Amino acid sequence: MTEPQASEKRHAFWRDRRVLVTGATGFVGAWLTAALVNAGAEVVALVRDRPPRTLFDLLELPGRVTMVWGAVEDPAVVERALNEYEVEACFHLAAQAIVGAAARSPLSTFETNVRGTWTVLEACRRVPGVARVVVASSDKAYGEQPSLPYVEETPLEGRFAYDASKACADVIARSYAATYDLPVTVSRCANIYGGGDLNFSRLVPGTIRSALRAEPPLIRSDGTPVRDYMHVEDAVEAYLLLGERVDAAGVRGEAFNFGTAEPVPVLAFVREILEAAGAARLEPRVMGTATCELSRQYLSSAKAEARLGWRPRVARREGIRRAVSWYRDFLAAAGGNRVS
Numbered sequence: 001m002t003e004p005q006a007s008e009k010r011h012a013f014w015r016d017r018r019v020l021v022t023g024a025t026g027f028v029g030a031w032l033t034a035a036l037v038n039a040g041a042e043v044v045a046l047v048r049d050r051p052p053r054t055l056f057d058l059l060e061l062p063g064r065v066t067m068v069w070g071a072v073e074d075p076a077v078v079e080r081a082l083n084e085y086e087v088e089a090c091f092h093l094a095a096q097a098i099v100g101a102a103a104r105s106p107l108s109t110f111e112t113n114v115r116g117t118w119t120v121l122e123a124c125r126r127v128p129g130v131a132r133v134v135v136a137s138s139d140k141a142y143g144e145q146p147s148l149p150y151v152e153e154t155p156l157e158g159r160f161a162y163d164a165s166k167a168c169a170d171v172i173a174r175s176y177a178a179t180y181d182l183p184v185t186v187s188r189c190a191n192i193y194g195g196g197d198l199n200f201s202r203l204v205p206g207t208i209r210s211a212l213r214a215e216p217p218l219i220r221s222d223g224t225p226v227r228d229y230m231h232v233e234d235a236v237e238a239y240l241l242l243g244e245r246v247d248a249a250g251v252r253g254e255a256f257n258f259g260t261a262e263p264v265p266v267l268a269f270v271r272e273i274l275e276a277a278g279a280a281r282l283e284p285r286v287m288g289t290a291t292c293e294l295s296r297q298y299l300s301s302a303k304a305e306a307r308l309g310w311r312p313r314v315a316r317r318e319g320i321r322r323a324v325s326w327y328r329d330f331l332a333a334a335g336g337n338r339v340s
Helices: 003-014 027-038 075-084 099-104 106-126 161-180 203-212 232-245 266-276 302-308 316-333
Strands: 018-022 042-047 066-069 089-092 132-136 184-189 191-193 229-231 255-258
Touching: 003 232, 018 027, 018 075, 027 042, 027 232, 042 075, 066 075, 075 106, 089 106, 089 232, 099 106, 099 161, 106 132, 106 161, 132 161, 132 232, 161 184, 184 232, 191 232, 203 266, 203 316, 229 232, 229 316, 232 255, 232 302, 255 302, 266 316
Parallel strands: 018 042, 018 089, 042 066, 089 132, 132 184, 184 255, 191 229
Antiparallel strands: none
């Protein structure tokens, strides 16, 4: 299928479908919401907090979606959103997604990531008409493993707070599929990067901002952890494919890995970013202070390719180039030194 044909098919599938996106104001959630809106879907966004400037705003989504205010852990809020707007499909991306924050405050992380997941799933079970549910897990749910890459049969052994919360959400989602025949599937994505991530404590946006300011970037780890980095466009494509095919044999009730199978040490990745930003002369400051980090993580996406036809399309160097370009424009518009 050619790209224009694929685009036409996607628009035909999502046109006029009512879709709930939890975590719609987050980095991946905002790009996913924009893709759904552009494909003709009628999106309902569940929103808890509204910072003064987000990617959700930059993409001009507030005027293009229905916004429901409340916490994902609140059953009444979630059920009302599904029922009153006659939602057919649900993408559950809402989460406390910062590893350091999870280590500092595990209870709020467990509330959002675990209670929030069963709240969404139970509401989807109770409300008639919900026919498609996609739940975001993470590669971190696998934890430290002696054999890599992770495959879907690898046990979920996340031990740190964030990792454990995603493992729990993952198991709960598949439990609802097995116990109640809920049409749900689970994504396990590699580290996702790209333009629009405004959490500058994260490696990619923080490094790019430092590079564009001619400042040495900070690496909280010792630089040796190995990670798989996937561009956000590939992640959005993965979510859309899961949503479209959740009811197919071999997809419903299953979990899928999504990654590039091109692991790279953190320090080497940072140097690639610096080179793309024209700041290769800068020497990163390796802090070695990070905690609750795994030493090596990367995924096999063979199952996703075989059953969904998914494969990453944005090569890492091209993805970095696009990210640097996005942040250069964003920081220039923001005055360069101050980001809301």
